[in-house]
Amino acid sequence: xxxFLCVLTALAVIGLAFWAYRENYRTQEAQSHAQMLQSEIGExxxxxxxxxxxxxxxxxxxxxxxxxxxxxxxxxxxxLQPYQFGKIDQVAYPAPPLLPITNPVDVSNMxxxx
Amino acid sequence: xxxxxxxxxxxxxxxRNRGENPDAIERENxxxxxxxxxxxxxxxxxxxxxxxxxxFFAAFGVVGGRMAVLASSEPAEPRTSVAGAQxxxxxxxxxxxxxxxxxxxxxxxxxxxxxxxxxxxxxxxEKLAAIFPDLEREELLKDFTGKRxxxxxxxxxxxxxxxxxxxxxxxxxxxxxxxxxxYPNGKLAAHVLGGAGFGREGVHAAEVIxxxxxxxxxxxxxxxxxxxxEPLTLSLDLSVQAAMERVLYGGMKIxxxxxxxxILMDVHTGEVVAVASLxxxxxxxxPAPPVSGRPGDSPLFNRAVQGxxxxxxxxxxxxxxxxxxxxxxxxxxxxxxxxxxxxxxxxIRDFHNYGPELSVTKVIVKxxxxxxxxxxxxxxxTRQRAFLEKLGFMEPSPLExxxxxxxxxxxxxxxxxxxxMTISYGHGLSTTPMHLxxxxxxxxxxxxxxxxxxxxxxxxxxxxxxxxxxxxxxxxKMLREVVSEGTASLGEVEGYAVGGKTGTADKPKExxxxxxxxxxxxxxxxxxxxxxxxxxxVVTLDEPVETSGDQPRRTAGWTAVPIAAEIxxxxxPLMGLRPEIEPGELAxxxxxxx
Numbered sequence: 001x002x003x004f005l006c007v008l009t010a011l012a013v014i015g016l017a018f019w020a021y022r023e024n025y026r027t028q029e030a031q032s033h034a035q036m037l038q039s040e041i042g043e044x045x046x047x048x049x050x051x052x053x054x055x056x057x058x059x060x061x062x063x064x065x066x067x068x069x070x071x072x073x074x075x076x077x078x079x080l081q082p083y084q085f086g087k088i089d090q091v092a093y094p095a096p097p098l099l100p101i102t103n104p105v106d107v108s109n110m111x112x113x114x
Numbered sequence: 115x116x117x118x119x120x121x122x123x124x125x126x127x128x129x130r131n132r133g134e135n136p137d138a139i140e141r142e143n144x145x146x147x148x149x150x151x152x153x154x155x156x157x158x159x160x161x162x163x164x165x166x167x168x169x170f171f172a173a174f175g176v177v178g179g180r181m182a183v184l185a186s187s188e189p190a191e192p193r194t195s196v197a198g199a200q201x202x203x204x205x206x207x208x209x210x211x212x213x214x215x216x217x218x219x220x221x222x223x224x225x226x227x228x229x230x231x232x233x234x235x236x237x238x239x240e241k242l243a244a245i246f247p248d249l250e251r252e253e254l255l256k257d258f259t260g261k262r263x264x265x266x267x268x269x270x271x272x273x274x275x276x277x278x279x280x281x282x283x284x285x286x287x288x289x290x291x292x293x294x295x296x297y298p299n300g301k302l303a304a305h306v307l308g309g310a311g312f313g314r315e316g317v318h319a320a321e322v323i324x325x326x327x328x329x330x331x332x333x334x335x336x337x338x339x340x341x342x343x344e345p346l347t348l349s350l351d352l353s354v355q356a357a358m359e360r361v362l363y364g365g366m367k368i369x370x371x372x373x374x375x376x377i378l379m380d381v382h383t384g385e386v387v388a389v390a391s392l393x394x395x396x397x398x399x400x401p402a403p404p405v406s407g408r409p410g411d412s413p414l415f416n417r418a419v420q421g422x423x424x425x426x427x428x429x430x431x432x433x434x435x436x437x438x439x440x441x442x443x444x445x446x447x448x449x450x451x452x453x454x455x456x457x458x459x460x461x462i463r464d465f466h467n468y469g470p471e472l473s474v475t476k477v478i479v480k481x482x483x484x485x486x487x488x489x490x491x492x493x494x495x496t497r498q499r500a501f502l503e504k505l506g507f508m509e510p511s512p513l514e515x516x517x518x519x520x521x522x523x524x525x526x527x528x529x530x531x532x533x534x535m536t537i538s539y540g541h542g543l544s545t546t547p548m549h550l551x552x553x554x555x556x557x558x559x560x561x562x563x564x565x566x567x568x569x570x571x572x573x574x575x576x577x578x579x580x581x582x583x584x585x586x587x588x589x590x591k592m593l594r595e596v597v598s599e600g601t602a603s604l605g606e607v608e609g610y611a612v613g614g615k616t617g618t619a620d621k622p623k624e625x626x627x628x629x630x631x632x633x634x635x636x637x638x639x640x641x642x643x644x645x646x647x648x649x650x651x652v653v654t655l656d657e658p659v660e661t662s663g664d665q666p667r668r669t670a671g672w673t674a675v676p677i678a679a680e681i682x683x684x685x686x687p688l689m690g691l692r693p694e695i696e697p698g699e700l701a702x703x704x705x706x707x708x
């Protein structure tokens with residue numbers, strides 16, 4: 001009985017050691033994976049920052065103004081002016097509906113004949 | 115353990131036979147036994163002490179070793195915790211009210227050299243001098259061949275420059291990663307943003323610190339790692355700011371002015387939508403502070419917030435508003451305006467002689483110094499001072515840029531009766547245009563004190579009441595008349611009902627002794643639309659001359675006003691303000707009460 005217990009304990013220790021060994025390596029793998037993801041996220045953020053900065057740089061008002069001037073022939077853009085706001089009285093009333101046609105007139109269809 | 119008996123029989127018998135005292139043997143044995151016990155106790159105690167010493171040594175050794183490792187090792191990002199992912203940048207972005215980027219971070223590299231690792235210092239020095247025109251070959255060579263073990267060559271490199279340096283193939287030239295501050299809009303809002311530089315520097319990283327403007331004022335906030343991912347939202351509007359700077363620059367050139375400032379402020383919240391000061395600079399490449407000449411002429415100088423000027427007749431509005439508020443006059447009260455008015459040795463004159471008397475409205479419309487001075491005399495110095503203090507003219511502007519707190523308004527040392535009169539028409543008290551804008555916003559918004567701010571704060575609490583709503587309405591009507599039929603007639607913008615007051619102040623000579631005859635500060639402080647003001651615009655020109663006529667004209671009505679009108683025409687539609695038909699006056703309806 002006693003030797004059986006000893007063998008059992010030894011087996012349990014070996015089993016636990018194997019499990020711990022595997023868990024250790026899995027943890028390390030997960031950590032390095034997480035680190036890789038983090039650095040990927042970091043790089044993506046950095047790229048995003050550069051793109052944002054570039055977007056802001058390309059959209060800087062001075063450049064846009066120059067582009068508008070260069071492309072005036074094509075686009076004809078001008079600064080926004082007060083008169084470009086429409087007034088309510090500039091909007092036409094909807095046209096009255098056409099009256100129903102009660103006495104249709106036959107028109108000549110001679111031209112269609114050969 | 116074998117105990118030796120204290121009285122061994124053999125020795126006792128022997129001793130007895132020899133006639134000695136056997137007790138001596140016993141005592142001797144007891145002594146030996148005690149010595150033995152003492153030795154053992156000592157050994158055990160010594161052993162324990164040793165164990166204790168080893169334990170303490172190990173414990174303190176671990177603590178000390180850990181401290182040494184922490185102190186000497188490079189910081190590493192935590193590998194497992196999630197918190198590490200939140201830190202995105204060293205410094206938070208700055209964005210305008212619509213979220214468009216005004217300042218952001220950019221990754222770049224710095225270049226340093228370790229001369230002892232160099233293979234061919236001469237070649238390196240020559241090629242570096244070819245890549246960077248501002249570096250001298252001889253100086254580089256001296257540094258590379260001298261005793262130095264380390265030197266910085268460039269703080270920031272562009273990718274092209276980095277590649278070119280890389281292509282030299284010199285192992286002693288090394289790159290360190292850097293985060294730099296980038297202002298993608300260049301000169302736009304340069305004075306607000308200020309600029310940033312490097313603080314403490316290491317090979318692998320460097321601190322980015324704000325050196326001026328809002329970057330310096332909010333340095334702590336921008337560098338706080340916990341808030342680095344949320345941008346600082348300003349009240350500025352990028353497109354409005356750009357339009358204003360462009361019009362102001364054109365106006366400054368047409369009017370031959372050497373400087374200009376413009377401020378556009380929301381009258382209710384005190385948010386500064388645009389603020390410009392010309393000439394300006396590029397915060398990406400902030401120039402060094404000037405060492406010669408007047409600091410006020412440097413591009414770094416912020417005329418809108420740092421420059422304290424006597425702002426002239428624009429101040430008349432405050433004197434009249436207070437006289438109305440105190441019930442001393444009504445808009446139609448007639449005021450004696452006989453020019454010149456004599457006070458002791460001094461004479462106060464008007465630009466033209468406006469006859470013996472004018473109504474209060476006309477005093478403002480025609481800008482009569484004499485009439486305003488008389489009203490100020492009725493108000494008295496103490497009350498005038500208290501009123502101006504309530505409007506914020508006594509302390510530095512609370513605007514959130516580092517320069518603002520350093521420019522205190524210049525007050526007269528002794529607030530005499532003469533000071534009271536001159537201050538009423540804007541001489542003897544120097545303030546920044548930002549103060550003036552805040553004061554006009556208070557007049558315009560119905561009488562609540564306005565604190566200018568650069569931060570987006572759409573639901574700012576209205577400040578304490580300074581003047582009543584009725585006084586505010588009366589003042590707005592007067593200011594509207596200044597534009598529709600007075601000194602600022604060029605300021606009319608159809609659909610926006612501009613109201614405002616001009617001010618032309620002679621510049622005081624730098625070394626004292628009176629004023630220049632041909633140098634003025636021309637200011638136009640305006641609000642629009644006058645019947646329901648939304649924004650206040652202050653335009654100030656430094657030494658403008660308008661030369662289209664026979665005579666050079668310097669008054670604000672000819673210089674600052676047309677520029678302000680053009681700014682309003684450009685900017686108001688950008689802010690979504692529709693042109694409106696001004697509500698006409700209703701005939702014969704009066705407020706009555708009994």
